[in-house]
Amino acid sequence: MMKFTKQNFFFLVGGMIIYVVDIGVDFWVASRYFCQGQYSWSILILCFRGLSSIITQIFSYEWFKNDWEGTDTGKLKLVFLVHLFHCGIFIRYWFALKYGCQAAFKQTSSRGASEADPSNFIQKQAIDAVTDISMLRVFKTFLETTPQLFLQIYILMEHGKTHFYQYAAIMMSFCGISLSMVDYQISLRKSLPDKDEFHVLSKFMYLFYKLLTITSWILSISLITLLSVRISVILLIFLWICGFTWTLKQHTTFCKSKKMEYLYRTVVGIILIFSFFNIKGRRTKVCISIYYATHTVVTLGILFVCINWKPSIIKEICFTTVSILTISSLVLGIIFLVVYYSHFHPTAYCRPQTYSDEVD
Numbered sequence: 001m002m003k004f005t006k007q008n009f010f011f012l013v014g015g016m017i018i019y020v021v022d023i024g025v026d027f028w029v030a031s032r033y034f035c036q037g038q039y040s041w042s043i044l045i046l047c048f049r050g051l052s053s054i055i056t057q058i059f060s061y062e063w064f065k066n067d068w069e070g071t072d073t074g075k076l077k078l079v080f081l082v083h084l085f086h087c088g089i090f091i092r093y094w095f096a097l098k099y100g101c102q103a104a105f106k107q108t109s110s111r112g113a114s115e116a117d118p119s120n121f122i123q124k125q126a127i128d129a130v131t132d133i134s135m136l137r138v139f140k141t142f143l144e145t146t147p148q149l150f151l152q153i154y155i156l157m158e159h160g161k162t163h164f165y166q167y168a169a170i171m172m173s174f175c176g177i178s179l180s181m182v183d184y185q186i187s188l189r190k191s192l193p194d195k196d197e198f199h200v201l202s203k204f205m206y207l208f209y210k211l212l213t214i215t216s217w218i219l220s221i222s223l224i225t226l227l228s229v230r231i232s233v234i235l236l237i238f239l240w241i242c243g244f245t246w247t248l249k250q251h252t253t254f255c256k257s258k259k260m261e262y263l264y265r266t267v268v269g270i271i272l273i274f275s276f277f278n279i280k281g282r283r284t285k286v287c288i289s290i291y292y293a294t295h296t297v298v299t300l301g302i303l304f305v306c307i308n309w310k311p312s313i314i315k316e317i318c319f320t321t322v323s324i325l326t327i328s329s330l331v332l333g334i335i336f337l338v339v340y341y342s343h344f345h346p347t348a349y350c351r352p353q354t355y356s357d358e359v360d
Helices: 006-035 039-067 073-084 088-105 118-159 164-191 200-227 229-250 258-274 285-309 311-316 319-344
Strands: none
Touching: 006 039, 006 088, 006 118, 006 164, 039 073, 039 088, 039 118, 039 258, 073 088, 088 118, 118 164, 118 200, 118 258, 164 200, 200 229, 200 258, 200 285, 200 319, 229 258, 285 319
């Protein structure tokens, strides 16, 4: 098993700080829109925040309930109450910081009698705690951060006027997406014994692949939304149905209960709208090729429609600049994807898998 290092601990602290700042920025931006009379934007931002919080609290509590099955019910009731007030993630951060500090800075004694090596027991506790947080942050990223990034870019395109709080929201969205993507990959490598270390260059390749492809796709959706909100909604619903159907055919076993499994598949369907997500830990060459080939075709189709539909709007939003950014982001993202999977993806990925669910 890989070790939980001091670097991992500081990364965890940084992630918690960004999480808290992100909450503050969301409410600040929502209040600014509300004060300006833009009630719909304010409500949408709060809805994204509320939906992601509800779903992450549900998953967090279910995992606590599964881990603590057969233990003190009073403690579990207290945990339920904390999750009811949407503070469950902070309990998880407390455990992660506690175990992480012991694993990274302190020499453990014989407290882990159930393990051959007590230090390995603390290491496992720290890594498991961080992995749970990382998975919850992946859910939050695609339920709240990515949709909000799309919303802010759409608002900038529609109105043309920019304010500091809009840039702050966009920057926090990019930071949130970047951190959650890389953080989960790091935690995944540490939690699975047959995974190789996620090296620095691998992290950057993976980060740029994800960020650039997601950025290109968000720009494309923003363009089609600007032309027709109805068509955009229909497209997103259709893509979610395709993603949800695919997860059903994969017969995932991520959760213990059927209800939670269907909720998980619903969330994965939303994630698949924005980025590829390997839910079975298998080789993904064919699936990922089909996925991004489809995204490329749809992106080019959206640009073609924008050119031939409403030229007056296209002039207002500097269509040339947006289209160049969209295409260049997509091309560079695909290049980073190919380079990452060709040269930087862990060789252990090709070994027989014993785990049912993981991110690509």
